[in-house]
Amino acid sequence: MNELIFRAFAPEDKAQVQAFFADMGERSASFFNVDHGNERRTMEFFENGKRDHRFFGLFEDGRLLAYAFIWDVDRTVVWFGIAVRDGVQGRGLGGRLTQLVLEECRRAGHAAVLLRTHPDNVRARKLYEAQGFEQLGTHPSGEILYMRRFSL
């Protein structure tokens, strides 16, 4: 694998972010893009800006391999979401991007990061637990609620 670049999305990424969602297989979309919700919010960012979100990618030779957002960026605790391109899952990219985004959140002064995930999403749960997320309980949606706290 060539050098990976971590950076926030820029306006010129719009077409390939749209393609990233279009290429997402059924299983990944069932975990990450139910009713096209994450896709819609991301495209709103490109169209109108979205001040309460930040979006990041890991790029190899300019190609988006892994995507992440944080939401509620004006609050002490932010929400996090992540997806890795189907063909390159299970190679550590999700772990790498999670680490980098957590570092951004810590630097920005957030106290913790929240997320929710489907109980059957075994790979995601392994990743989150390896990255120090603790299970808080069950979200009203039926998904597992995880929190990663930062030490002061």
Ligand SMILES: CC(C)(COP(=O)(O)OP(=O)(O)OC[C@H]1O[C@@H](n2cnc3c(N)ncnc32)[C@H](O)[C@@H]1OP(=O)(O)O)[C@@H](O)C(=O)NCCC(=O)NCCS
């Ligand atoms: C879930 C998802 C983001 C994980 O990313 P990934 O690049 O596939 O996963 P990684 O290879 O980084 O990490 C997964 C594995 O590495 C391990 N890992 C990651 N970081 C680690 C760390 N710091 N230390 C030890 N192990 C680690 C995990 O335990 C896990 O083990 P496995 O190989 O047995 O599956 C990705 O598979 C994906 O996009 N899935 C579809 C969309 C989705 O489900 N998004 C999340 C919705 S909540």
